[in-house]
Amino acid sequence: MNILIVEDDAELAASLAADLTTMNYTVTTVVTGREALAETARQVFDALLLDCMLPEMDGVSVVKALRDRGQMLPVLMLSALGRSVEKVEGLEAGADDYVVKPAPASEIAARLKALVRARNWTAGEGDTLTAGLIVVSPVQHRAWYDGQSVDLTQFEFKLLLELVRHRGGYVGRQMLLERVWGYDFEPATNIVEGLVRSLRRKLVGNGRADPIITKRGVGYSLRC
Amino acid sequence: MALRTLTILFLLVFGAATLITGLATYSASSQALERLVDRRIADVSSAVLSQASPGDKASILALIDTFSRQRASGDVGFELEDAAGRRLGGNVTLARPVPMGFSTLHPGDRIAGLSSGRAEMRDAGGGLRLITIIETEPIDGFTRVQWRNYLLGFGSIAAIVLAGTAIFGILVRHRITDVRRTAEAIIDGDMKRRVPRSGDGGVFDAQAAAFNRMLDRIESLLESVRNVSSDVAHDLRTPLARLRGRLQRIAGAPLADDAAIELDAAVEQCDEILAIFAAILRIAELEGNERRKAFARVDLAEIAAGVIAALSPAASESGHVLIHDGLSSVIVDGDGASITQAVFNLVENALRHTPAGTAIIVSAGQATGTATLAVRDHGPGITHADMATALRRFGRINPSRSAPGHGLGLPLVEAVARLHRGALTLANANPGLLAMLNLPLRAEGGPAT
Structure with a gap:
């Protein structure tokens, strides 16, 4: 499964990428919202793991931009604060699921799988x-x-x-x-x-x- | 002194002062008029008597006759009497004796063509007495006009003062209400509310500006305190999460049994600390009142039933009896997720702090605008002092801190209550503890969901 991680905390991004790679995921990591939009335009991902708080362009804006562009890939939002308002905003903007940091890689993997499976549901x-x-x-x-x-x-x-x-x-x-x-x-x-x-x-x-x-x-x- | 009492007192003093001034002015002008009339009577009498020989009845009567015909003294009446008061002549007839000197005549004196007047009796020599009278009817008419003028003048002054007082009162009340509403909104958690300003630069405006500056200062202080606690919680969560991840990765490698057990314990401790931070952040979120935006129709009885179902396996494992009392719906306007957490915490507390075999009754009810979710246990209960400790953040009744929990459970329930403009109360149930979450009932015809 090909995943794009958008996370500005380098150490967290690296540890998530390492854990997900051992679970046989193909992982690309970027730091800002703009990079995420550029990367999703360049290659096809099965899912997007997106931090809510990002420099320049926040997670909610990234989801909106993606959906406006017609890209419907599953988006799992990562939130540090876990505020319900943040969750509602993210889901309303078009995100598919939401998880509060710090979540173990296994939990993120399970949620990503569920999202991808839901898309392929027959x-x-x-x-x-x-x-x-x-x-x-x-x-x-x-x-x-x-x-x-x-x-x-x-x-x-x-x-x-x-x-x-x-x-x-x-x-x-x-x-x-x-x-x-x-x-x-x-x-x-x-x-x-x-x-x-x-x-x-x-x-x-x-x-x-x-x-x-x-x-x-x-x-x-x-x-x- | 109350503002109302002060206003009534002011109006009473003002009314009394107006009345006294009116009466004094009237009395002074009436006396002045009376003196003028008396002087004229005296002038006419002196004129008659100075021309007649003293005690000469005939010459006095002739002079009376002459004066009566003159235009200037046509309104003057005379009567000549002897020493015994018998009428000797003149152009009027008095029905009663008048005293020596000046006196007032009334309609009861039945003098033809005269309803009121002044009279003077003076000695005319030789035992004779001359009574001179002057009609004062035109002066009485003047008095009536004077009274009317007084009423109009003082009445309009009184009306202006009353209207001014009322307008002033309304303005003051309006300003005070503005300040009160702002204070209430702030108590309610809306730290952004300020007193509206008129911008006229007056004292009220200056007061509102000062009040608002004070609120700005309080808000920024509160904000920094809130930020400190949530920043600390937030910034410590990330390194802790990394630590947890690292420990887990080590645990994934082949290890000796005792090392694996130690690592599991370390991960568990990380989870406990993360749970404390989650609770701090949740309380901060509840206190920000952001969740009010998503308030919807919530049934407390349904939430109670859900929590009981979730905790029943744990209750039967620990040997507690969990009873759901009251099945009818109790509807409030609120945030279902946070109310669920509050009810969960209350039932969980009862399970943790009472011995096995204790019955715990959860009930949802309503009375006069208030919905109540009550959790009552039949355990040992706690003292009043301990209740205050239990409601304090990180307040632990057991000072050894060895008992489970981190002292944020009840403060979180209280934050949920405040979010809903309700309250959490703890009471002695004799035996046991009664925890009540009181929330305002959903108003009839509230917003549809």
């Missing part, structure tokens, strides 16, 4: 999603593991669905809080860990193998 995929031995049906709100139906609560189902959607990658805590509970804050009580525990309990019943991989400090993934 109607048939709506019925069931599969990750290894797990099959979920968002329409029927049902899940199966190794061919057996699993009875899940609403939150457990949403959690499993996110893990299946991001199969092959890790989903971080911040992203799960946002997608499963709709929270824009990180509670002190680790409700993500608690929910993963209860989902795991239901999945491993009847001597089945644990399909959830926990990577401390990074997130959760499904064994495929």
